[in-house]
Amino acid sequence: MIEILLVEDDPVLGRGLSINLEAEGYRVHWATDLASAAIANKRKSLELVLLDLGLPDGSGFQFLKAIRESGSRIPVIILTAKTDEDSVVEGLQLGANDYVRKPFGDRELLARIKTALKEPQVRSHQIRYGDLLVLVDRRQVMYGDREIDLSPREFDILSYFVQHADTVITREALLETIDKDNELFDRTIDSTISHVRSRLKKSGLKSIEINSIYGVGYRLEKI
Ligand code: CA
Numbered sequence: 406m407i408e409i410l411l412v413e414d415d416p417v418l419g420r421g422l423s424i425n426l427e428a429e430g431y432r433v434h435w436a437t438d439l440a441s442a443a444i445a446n447k448r449k450s451l452e453l454v455l456l457d458l459g460l461p462d463g464s465g466f467q468f469l470k471a472i473r474e475s476g477s478r479i480p481v482i483i484l485t486a487k488t489d490e491d492s493v494v495e496g497l498q499l500g501a502n503d504y505v506r507k508p509f510g511d512r513e514l515l516a517r518i519k520t521a522l523k524e525p526q527v528r529s530h531q532i533r534y535g536d537l538l539v540l541v542d543r544r545q546v547m548y549g550d551r552e553i554d555l556s557p558r559e560f561d562i563l564s565y566f567v568q569h570a571d572t573v574i575t576r577e578a579l580l581e582t583i584d585k586d587n588e589l590f591d592r593t594i595d596s597t598i599s600h601v602r603s604r605l606k607k608s609g610l611k612s613i614e615i616n617s618i619y620g621v622g623y624r625l626e627k628i
Contacts, residue, residue: 480521
């Protein structure tokens with residue numbers, strides 16, 4: 406049975422959705438605030454999240470951001486009452502898969518749930534680290550709504566760093582990752598990294614940097 410985490414504080418909507426989704430054969434775990442959503446999210450068997458934005462203890466965006474930062478790629482559908490485009494764009498940038506505007510019909514929601522569950526993780530294959538968002542399949546790195554201009558090799562390196570943020574990465578590990586043909590040398594790594602640093606700087610990003618760890622390698626970290 407497919408398990409869904411429903412995060413919704415409206416009692417009428419929450420109860421109605423739970424009943425309807427269970428009638429469709431889903432198992433629903435209903436959380437009414439961020440704190441209980443975080444606890445319910447520990448279930449490894451969850452396959453989808455329906456996420457309201459306005460919650461009593463904060464915004465659904467906080468939950469979305471936290472689970473994506475933790476590496477979770479579970480499909481997330483935002484249930485939004487907000488009609489402004491900004492909140493939708495923000496949700497998608499944070500790694501939501503889809504959104505439905507309230508009020509929505511059960512059929513519409515069910516169709517979107519089925520689609521999100523069916524989709525290979527392609528669209529959700531995004532990795533966020535702080536202000537950086539890596540769209541792995543599109544080979545793009547975003548800072549806010551700006552794309553950071555990178556060469557293919559620079560993308561490989563930065564994307565590897567983001568996937569291994571906050572850990573020390575050796576030159577050997579980098580060479581293995583980006584240089585399958587063993588054509589590169591240590592100094593190529595160093596110069597590529599200095600290019601990546603200046604690309605990040607040029608984009609205006611100040612909250613994340615690649616630090617050199619003397620004699621060992623590098624570490625991507627938040628400042
Ligand atoms: Ca709400």
